[in-house]
Amino acid sequence: MDKQIKNQYDVVVIGAGIVGSFVCNALTQRGAKVCLCEAGEDVSLGATKANSAIIHAGYDCVPGTNKAKFNVLGNKMYEKIAKRLGEKIIKTGSLVVADKDGLDGLKELYRRGEANGVAGLEILSHNELKRLEPNLSDEIAYGLYAPTAKLISPYNFAISLCEESIVNGAELKLNFKVDKICKNSGIFEVKSGENAVFAKYIVNCAGSGCAEINRLAGAEKIDLKFTKGEYIILDKTEGAVVSRPIFPLPTKKGKGILVLPTVSGNLLLGPTAQDISEYETSVSTAGISEIKQKTSAMIKGLNFRKAIKFYAGVRVKSGDDFIVKLSDKVENFFYTAGIASPGLASAPAIAEYIADSLERAGLKPKTVNWKLRKPYTNTKKLSLGELNALIAKNGKYGKIVCRCEEITEGEIEEVLKGPIKPLTVEGVKRRLRPTMGRCQGSFCTPLLIEMMSRAYKVPVEEIRFRGETPLIVSPVKEGGIYEG
Ligand SMILES: Cc1cc2nc3c(=O)[nH]c(=O)nc-3n(C[C@H](O)[C@H](O)[C@H](O)COP(=O)(O)OP(=O)(O)OC[C@H]3O[C@@H](n4cnc5c(N)ncnc54)[C@H](O)[C@@H]3O)c2cc1C
Incomplete structure (x- = not known):
């Protein structure tokens, strides 16, 4: 052809x-x-892949801009799309909090929100805020509540x-x-x-x-400008410290360093805002210290010893x-x-x-018989009866590969046969969360490598973590499990 x-x-x-x-x-x-x-x-x-994962309400954008228009419209579209795709979405709402000098700033956000058509905005007092978020710092006097904010992956x-x-x-x-x-x-x-x-x-x-x-x-x-944002992610034991994203008042540099739960139940702290000349995603001690200091000013009792991962993403700006x-x-x-x-x-x-x-511009629409994609099995969503029935049919759904996130061999096998086959361990991680738990893959990585090697019929040495980053260089001892 x-x-x-x-x-x-x-x-x-x-x-x-x-x-x-x-x-x-x-x-x-x-x-x-x-x-x-x-x-x-x-x-x-x-x-x-590296952001705060918030479907913002839209009060922060300057009225009349593309940001304001698309944010408010997009926010209204997400729930229906999530339902169609079988994707998790949590309607948490969000809070911008301020000390006693910050009321004017909150009122300005409220006005912008109204101009942008954001529904349900409210300015709350310290006591009202404490009922929503008991771990807020005592210095916080006012907050802007935006009920339409949501979280996704x-x-x-x-x-x-x-x-x-x-x-x-x-x-x-x-x-x-x-x-x-x-x-x-x-x-x-x-x-x-x-x-x-x-x-x-x-x-x-x-x-x-x-x-x-x-x-x-x-x-x-x-012309592009890059601003890096670093994050700390805390273990699921800390996931309930707050119930929704908590922002400080925004500055010219951005929305500030926030504290929020994730759809997976962890606690996320960040991002910093550091202008960089070239796209890079390293994490610095200075950035981590800044996150600790700024989040502690808003939320009491954050346990930084529960940090399981640090990472960074890059905002790409043009004006x-x-x-x-x-x-x-x-x-x-x-x-x-x-x-x-x-x-x-x-x-x-x-x-x-x-x-x-x-x-x-001339692209003619055609009627389509739209097919829904079959979501992957999520054993955590099944009742005990449903899970037992599934295991009776295929024992691999009863065999845990990732202990921290409780992911089974059966679920991983499905993803390895999916419409977009993950080519690296990180690809499997992004789809199902193995290696994303407390142990960060200490236990499940070797099992994942074996499964990928079997599924793709390639030697274990060819399975990469990401890009060209190898996981196995050579066997460490005679008779080691990776010797072919
Ligand atoms: C720290 C941080 C926090 C954020 N928090 C939020 C938030 O909470 N809520 C929110 O709404 N937004 C947030 N954002 C913004 C949001 O993440 C971005 O707006 C969004 O991800 C941009 O998506 P994109 O598809 O335009 O770009 P990208 O996700 O960067 O995708 C661009 C793709 O193009 C590919 N590409 C580049 N060059 C080529 C080429 N030559 N050929 C083929 N492919 C190419 C890249 O590999 C990449 O996959 C945040 C951003 C950052 C960095």
Whole structure:
């Protein structure tokens, strides 16, 4: 078959973060033939994998901006989408808290929220706040309560969206770092090394790589700035210290360092805001100290000895607002840029806006018989009777691989056969949480390596943690379990 015909799509979406995943899904739902090209070995390896995971209410954005518009719309869309995908979403609401001098700041956020159409905002007194959050510091005098804020797992969401798109005909190309874009007779050729895909439309959702994609296409120049955010994650024993995200008053640098529960039951502290010249995700002692000091000023009794993991994510900014637009220079080229916070909350609304814009640019919608993706088994959601029945059919659902997160061999096997096969241990971790518990993989990593080696029929030495990071270099003793 002619190479061009084989790889011909209506739309090539570049970048499989939360924005590209939503865009691919929205266009597939409208009947477009979509190819999602991702530089990484998996979906959601950019900003989407390391953020605060909050579907913000939308009171913080300056009225009239893209951020305000997309955040408030996106917030309203999430619950329905989560239900369709079988993804967890928790309606916690959120609080911005302040000492006695902070009332004016809270009132300003309240006014912005009203202008943006955020429902249910309330300014609460110290006593009202203490009823909601007993561990708040005694210095906290006022708080802004936003009941529409929610929590999700961003990388799980992106993976589910991509899997659902694939089930409905979209194609995902991993390890496809776009390095050349040409256009002949109105058709883009999008290349990664020797590989090429062809389409009439491109949507650039490349996050930190968006400026480079615009350059390759000959579209508008984009200036990017990077701000790193470091985090501490505490064990599940600490997950109930607060019941919702607790923010300080925002500053020019951002929303500040917050304390929040996660959908998995841990406690998350962070992020810092450090301007960096190049994209990097190291964690520093200075950053960790700052998190400890600032979170302790808001919440009493935080037990930092329960820290199980430190990590960082990078906000990618271009000016003060999101850029979401059809290029004026290159026909049928759409680009997103500077999708920092609240990009997660905004992503479904950004995707619908782009899908509408592409229709106006000539992409004809088609009726689709939409198929739901089958969610993976989650043994923790089953009743004892249901679990016993499942184990009677397949004993692997009774064999725990990850003790901390209680994940069974049967569940891991399902994921290894899924529509997007995780190529690394970290890929399995992102889908199911093995290695994410208190022991951080001390017990389950060898078992995961064996399972992946069997499932993919490759030697254990070829199973990587992430990228090229090896896990096994050589056997440590004669007769060791990894000797083949
Ligand atoms: C510390 C921090 C906290 C945050 N907290 C929140 C929050 O609580 N709520 C909220 O709403 N938002 C939050 N955000 C913002 C949110 O995480 C981002 O807006 C969102 O993840 C951006 O998604 P994206 O798809 O645009 O980018 P990314 O997730 O970065 O995805 C871009 C993808 O493009 C790929 N790519 C790059 N170059 C190429 C290329 N040449 N070829 C192919 N692929 C390429 C990358 O590999 C990547 O996978 C936070 C961000 C940070 C960093």
